[in-house]
Amino acid sequence: xxxxxxxxxxxxxxxxxxxxxxxxxxxxxxxxxxxxxxxxxxxxxxxxxxxxxxxxxxxxxxxxxxxxxxxxxxxxxxxxxxxxxxxxxxxxxxxxxxxxxxxxxxxxxxxxxxxxxxxxxxxxxxxxxxxxxxxxxxxxxxxxxxxxxxxxxxxxxxxxxxxxxxxxxxxxxxxxxxxxxxxxxxxxxxxxxxxxxxxxxxxxxxxxxxxxxxxxxxxxxxxxxxxxxxxxxxxxxxxxxxxxxx
Ligand SMILES: Nc1ncnc2c1ncn2[C@@H]1O[C@H](COP(=O)(O)OP(=O)(O)OP(=O)(O)O)[C@@H](O)[C@H]1O
Numbered sequence: 001x002x003x004x005x006x007x008x009x010x011x012x013x014x015x016x017x018x019x020x021x022x023x024x025x026x027x028x029x030x031x032x033x034x035x036x037x038x039x040x041x042x043x044x045x046x047x048x049x050x051x052x053x054x055x056x057x058x059x060x061x062x063x064x065x066x067x068x069x070x071x072x073x074x075x076x077x078x079x080x081x082x083x084x085x086x087x088x089x090x091x092x093x094x095x096x097x098x099x100x101x102x103x104x105x106x107x108x109x110x111x112x113x114x115x116x117x118x119x120x121x122x123x124x125x126x127x128x129x130x131x132x133x134x135x136x137x138x139x140x141x142x143x144x145x146x147x148x149x150x151x152x153x154x155x156x157x158x159x160x161x162x163x164x165x166x167x168x169x170x171x172x173x174x175x176x177x178x179x180x181x182x183x184x185x186x187x188x189x190x191x192x193x194x195x196x197x198x199x200x201x202x203x204x205x206x207x208x209x210x211x212x213x214x215x216x217x218x219x220x221x222x223x224x225x226x227x228x229x230x231x232x233x234x235x236x237x238x239x240x241x242x243x244x245x246x
Contacts, residue, residue: 019078020169021170025038025040025074026077027075028073029058033073036061039226041220043201045201048193048200048203048215050218050234051063052234052237063205066172067097079091096168098159098174103159104147109144111134111144114130114162122167123165130165160188169199177207186210209238210235212231221234
């Protein structure tokens with residue numbers, strides 16, 4: 001007979017953690033030609049994977065392939081156990097992605113962008129959620145501005161805010177630190193870490209060792225071969241551009 005589950009010497013078995021992302025021998029590239037080594041990893045909820053490596057190593061190509069925006073040269077990616085298909089409702093409901101700096105409607109204001117994303121994902125208290133994210137991203141005064149009247153950093157904040165006004169169990173960010181000032185980088189990194197600790201799965205491409213150190217729970221260094229690393233090894237590798245730093 002099993003012992004009581006609140007016995008500290010015989011804790012209840014923790015439920016098996018499911019993979020949110022599972023990459024199996026994934027090769028990413030263009031026109032059938034791989035741009036980097038073969039990627040295999042798994043990512044659970046409450047884990048954050050940093051993808052690091054030099055310019056042109058293949059980080060963006062890998063993450064775009066992982067989320068179905070590019071066709072894999074070979075190998076597979078499973079998200080929540082299903083082969084990646086970014087057209088399915090499940091995928092669109094669960095996965096928030098911020099890649100492109102020009103992914104906005106020129107004629108819509110900042111708050112209209114956020115309202116469309118929130119409403120499209122069935123968020124109930126849209127106005128409250130938007131007000132909160134405008135404040136977090138320092139865009140309250142720009143709520144009625146259109147993207148071309150924003151600075152490049154403010155546009156970046158708007159695109160990031162759009163990922164936070166909607167539900168998400170997997171968040172994928174390509175160099176979120178780009179064009180953010182130091183204070184905003186720190187605020188964003190702290191928030192992401194808190195969300196990861198609360199259950200979010202995060203994949204992030206970054207060149208910022210401090211951002212990585214705050215956010216990541218694991219890392220891979222992308223080059224012709226792929227090296228799994230601890231976050232501190234990856235932060236050192238970025239800082240020194242030495243993939244084998246320890
Ligand atoms: N659309 C494309 N068609 C063909 N080759 C591409 C395309 N986009 C990128 N590449 C090439 O693929 C390689 C990897 O590019 P990628 O953008 O994935 O690198 P990265 O590691 O994200 O670099 P960075 O740190 O500079 O953002 C590069 O050699 C790049 O020139």
